[in-house]
Structure formats: structure tokens, C-alpha cells
Amino acid sequence: MKKLKVMTVFGTRPEAIKMAPLVIELEKAQDIESLVCITAQHREMLDMVMNLFNIKADYDLNIMQANQTLCGITTRAIDGLCKVFEESKPDVVLVHGDTTTTFCGSIAAFYNHIKVGHVEAGLRTYDKYSPFPEEINRCLTGTVANYHFAPTLNNKNNLLNEKKLGDIFVTGNTVIDAIKYTVKDDYKFKNETLKNLDFSKRTVLVTAHRRENLGEPLENICKAILSVINDTPDIQAVYPVHLNPKVRDTVFKILGNHSRIFLIDPLDVDELHNLMSRCYMVMTDSGGLQEEAPSMGKPVLVLRTETERPEAVTAGTVKMAGCEYNNIYKLAKELLDNPESYKAMAHAVNPYGDGKASERIVQALRYIYKLTDKAPEEFEI
Ligand code: UD1
Ligand code: UDP
Numbered sequence: 001m002k003k004l005k006v007m008t009v010f011g012t013r014p015e016a017i018k019m020a021p022l023v024i025e026l027e028k029a030q031d032i033e034s035l036v037c038i039t040a041q042h043r044e045m046l047d048m049v050m051n052l053f054n055i056k057a058d059y060d061l062n063i064m065q066a067n068q069t070l071c072g073i074t075t076r077a078i079d080g081l082c083k084v085f086e087e088s089k090p091d092v093v094l095v096h097g098d099t100t101t102t103f104c105g106s107i108a109a110f111y112n113h114i115k116v117g118h119v120e121a122g123l124r125t126y127d128k129y130s131p132f133p134e135e136i137n138r139c140l141t142g143t144v145a146n147y148h149f150a151p152t153l154n155n156k157n158n159l160l161n162e163k164k165l166g167d168i169f170v171t172g173n174t175v176i177d178a179i180k181y182t183v184k185d186d187y188k189f190k191n192e193t194l195k196n197l198d199f200s201k202r203t204v205l206v207t208a209h210r211r212e213n214l215g216e217p218l219e220n221i222c223k224a225i226l227s228v229i230n231d232t233p234d235i236q237a238v239y240p241v242h243l244n245p246k247v248r249d250t251v252f253k254i255l256g257n258h259s260r261i262f263l264i265d266p267l268d269v270d271e272l273h274n275l276m277s278r279c280y281m282v283m284t285d286s287g288g289l290q291e292e293a294p295s296m297g298k299p300v301l302v303l304r305t306e307t308e309r310p311e312a313v314t315a316g317t318v319k320m321a322g323c324e325y326n327n328i329y330k331l332a333k334e335l336l337d338n339p340e341s342y343k344a345m346a347h348a349v350n351p352y353g354d355g356k357a358s359e360r361i362v363q364a365l366r367y368i369y370k371l372t373d374k375a376p377e378e379f380e381i
Pocket of ligand 1: 012042043044045067068070073098099100132209210245
């Protein structure tokens with residue numbers, strides 16, 4: 001029997017982390033031929049994930065350039081992907097989330113009459129400039145996709161309200177599957193700073209690098225964090241800083257050379273997850289961290305004005321802190337100084353998944369292509 005040829009396409013760190021458990025699951029399926037194509041929109045930060053999960057790319061477009069522009073990434077990715085699709089002729093292309101690689105993967109597959117499956121479908125803010133350009137990337141991908149793998153019921157309802165064409169499956173988020181591979185009680189850190197960190201001190205994990213936060217918002221975020229650390233002598237912060245030079249300039253300028261602020265290079269995801277599981281709270285503008293932290297019972301202050309992830313806000317483990325100095329400072333101090341406020345947020349809930357999202361996606365593909373009669377059971381919160 002001819003195997004179903006599934007090509008997984010991704011390019012940045014978060015896509016790789018969230019696609020890795022799915023690639024592993026696809027490779028286990030006897031009736032599927034699994035191929036991986038990376039655009040390498042990120043280089044070092046992508047390779048870290050590839051190495052950790054031991055995933056080999058069948059195609060590597062190697063498109064990253066320093067200070068790359070959206071137009072540059074888009075043209076290089078579409079051109080390269082079209083050639084790969086023409087040569088390899090997959091039955092289905094799987095893309096993830098909302099990066100430029102995601103949009104390029106979907107449109108290049110469409111141009112080649114190849115079916116598209118969208119993993120992490122249906123997240124929306126309904127503000128086309130926030131997150132920029134991700135909101136438009138995911139809307140366009142949703143329009144092109146034949147199959148939508150929505151993490152939550154709320155994501156599915158967004159797609160239904162938009163009357164998107166194609167089949168929708170509620171699967172949970174594959175990032176929760178990834179945590180199964182990484183978090184360990186007896187984990188030993190490899191990073192020198194983390195090896196020597198005194199975890200008896202309350203530790204705040206910080207990440208911030210979003211495109212719409214570059215410039216003044218990121219400066220405000222850093223200044224607020226600096227004041228919080230200065231005004232709370234018994235805490236420390238660890239900030240793995242994204243490799244984008246525009247991010248590094250601001251962060252090192254404001255937060256560099258402080259004895260209780262550890263600015264380090266991006267971490268392998270097992271290091272990051274185990275750091276998170278040992279920290280007191282998280283301050284971040286990342287999407288992925290907002291999904292991971294609730295499952296570890298860690299309160300999150302979201303350094304953004306809008307969210308496409310209302311589930312954790314409803315569950316009470318995440319608060320929107322925005323990008324203004326005063327509000328970030330106030331909310332962080334409240335969590336640090338008021339044990340009741342902390343307790344109210346620090347409960348482990350898993351609104352995003354149960355660790356079986358990848359299994360459901362593979363089962364859905366096998367069901368769509370009549371390799372099984374059994375449809376996947378939907379993820380329910
Ligand atoms: C991209 C995605 C964003 C995602 C984020 C995850 C788009 C438009 N943006 O944003 O949705 O949330 O990745 O991190 O798709 N760099 C390196 N090495 C690396 C990675 C990046 O040096 O391994 C530097 C390069 O100078 C690069 C710059 O970072 O030009 C920006 O990378 P880019 O992918 O364009 O944007 P991100 O902000 O990372
Ligand atoms: N992450 C990581 N190393 C780091 C910082 C983050 O592995 O130093 C992981 C994190 O656990 C999450 C993902 O990267 O799974 C989030 O990526 P990012 O913040 O770049 O993108 P976003 O989630 O905002 O799309």
C-alpha cells in the first residue's frame with residue numbers, strides 16, 4: 001500500500017518545539033512517510049531544537065540573514081519551498097502557527113495544489129497589527145488550509161465564526177506534548193549560570209522580543225523589571241535574550257551588569273522548561289511560555305496589550321500587564337509582596353492540552369486519508 005506522504009514545514013524556534021513531538025509521532029506511523037523541510041528562518045535557535053529532539057531535515061533552505069526583513073524572508077521562503085514541493089510532491093504539508101514561514105509554507109503548497117494542514121489553528125486577537133505580522137499570517141494560513149488542528153474549543157469557534165473551509169479538529173497544543181520530553185525532577189542544568197544559580201532565592205523568568213515591542217515598549221518593560229528587582233532585594237531574574245540584535249541592544253543597555261539579573265543566551269528548551277518549573281513567576285511577551293507556565297503552576301505576567309490565548313486569563317494563571325512601566329511594576333510587586341495574590345494565580349491547570357495533541361493530529365490525518373475508520377477524540381479542557 002502507498003504510504004501517505006506528509007511534509008512538515010517550519011523555520012523558527014517555537015514552531016520547531018511545537019512540531020518536534022508531531023514529527024516523532026508521524027515517524028512512528030507505519031502508513032505515513034514523514035519528511036521534514038526547514039526554512040531556517042532562525043538558524044542557531046532552530047538548530048538547538050533540532051539537535052535536542054534529534055530531528056534531521058530532509059530539506060534545509062537556510063534563508064536566515066542578520067536583521068532580515070519580512071519581505072526578504074517571505075520571498076526567499078516561498079521561492080525555496082515551491083522548488084521543494086515540486087520535487088518531493090507531498091500529499092499534505094503541515095505548517096504551524098503564525099510565523100512568516102507558516103504563511104509561506106501554506107501559500108507555496110496551495111500554488112502547487114498540495115493540501116495544507118494548519119497546526120495551532122484558530123488563535124486570534126482580531127487586531128491585524130497586534131501581534132504583527134502574526135495575526136495576518138495565521139488568518140491567511142487559515143484561509144488556505146484544508147485541515148485545521150485547533151488547540152482549544154475557543155480556537156475552533158473562531159474558525160467556525162469566520163466560516164473557514166475545511167475540517168476542524170480540537171487537539172490540544174503540541175507544546176504540552178513537548179513538556180513530557182523535557183521536565184524532570186532530577187534535571188541537571190548544562191548552562192553554567194543555571195548550574196550555579198541559587199534557587200533558594202525567588203527567581204523571575206523573563207523573556208521578551210516580539211517585533212511590535214521593539215523600541216520603546218521593550219525599553220519600558222526592561223525599566224520596570226529593573227525597578228522591581230532593585231526594590232525587592234531577595235529576588236533574582238534570569239532572562240535568556242533572543243539573538244535579534246535589536247532586542248539585545250536594548251536589553252543589555254538597560255539590564256546589563258546587575259548582580260541579580262542574569263542575561264544569558266537562548267537556552268535549549270529542556271533547560272528553559274526546567275528553569276521554568278523551578279522559578280517563582282514568569283514575565284514574558286512569548287506565546288509559548290504563556291501555554292507552558294500554567295501547566296507548571298507558575299503565574300505569568302504577559303508583557304503585551306492583547307492576547308490570542310484567553311484560556312489562561314480565564315483560568316486565572318495569567319494576567320495582562322501590557323507594556324507600560326507603571327502597570328508592569330504594580331502587577332509584579334503585587335505577586336512578589338502579596339502571598340494571597342500569588343496563591344490565587346499559582347495553580348497548575350492545563351487549558352492548552354493533555355500531552356496527546358500530536359497523537360490526535362496523526363490520527364486525524366489517518367482518518368481523513370481513510371487509513372483508519374476511527375476519528376480522533378477531541379481534546380476537552
Ligand atoms: C520570529 C517570528 C515570530 C516568532 C519568533 C519566535 C515572523 C515574522 N516572526 O520572530 O512570529 O514568535 O520568531 O522567536 O515570522 N536571529 C539570529 N539567530 C537565530 C534567530 C534569529 O541571529 O537563530 C536574529 C537574526 O538577526 C534575525 C533576527 O534575529 O534577522 C530576527 O529573526 P526573525 O525570524 O525575522 O524574527 P523574530 O523576531 O525572531
Ligand atoms: N524557549 C527556549 N529557549 C529560550 C527561550 C524560550 O527554548 O531561551 C522556548 C519556550 O519554552 C517556548 C518557545 O521557546 O516553547 C517560545 O519561543 P518564542 O518566545 O521565541 O516564540 P513565541 O512563543 O513568542 O512564538
